[in-house]
Amino acid sequence: MGLIEWRKSQRSEAQGDACVELAALPGGVGVRDSKDPDAGHITLPREAFRRLLEQCR
Numbered sequence: 404m405g406l407i408e409w410r411k412s413q414r415s416e417a418q419g420d421a422c423v424e425l426a427a428l429p430g431g432v433g434v435r436d437s438k439d440p441d442a443g444h445i446t447l448p449r450e451a452f453r454r455l456l457e458q459c460r
Contacts, residue, residue: 411437 407426415422422437426444432452435444442450447455 407433409433409435409440 407428409424409426411422411453412426414416424437424440426433426435426437430446431448433444433446436442
């Protein structure tokens with residue numbers, strides 16, 4: 404797999420201390436804490452991620 408492009412939420416605080424980052428991965432959508440990117444990430448299947456976003460509205 405090539406370089407993963409992580410994207411920070413557009414709704415992140417200016418200081419960046421309460422953010423998540425997302426990446427398109429072969430297995431779905433990667434989600435990680437922008438404050439500690441080396442701690443790893445979780446991968447959600449695309450359908451599960453879509454349902455999560457619907458619940459957050």
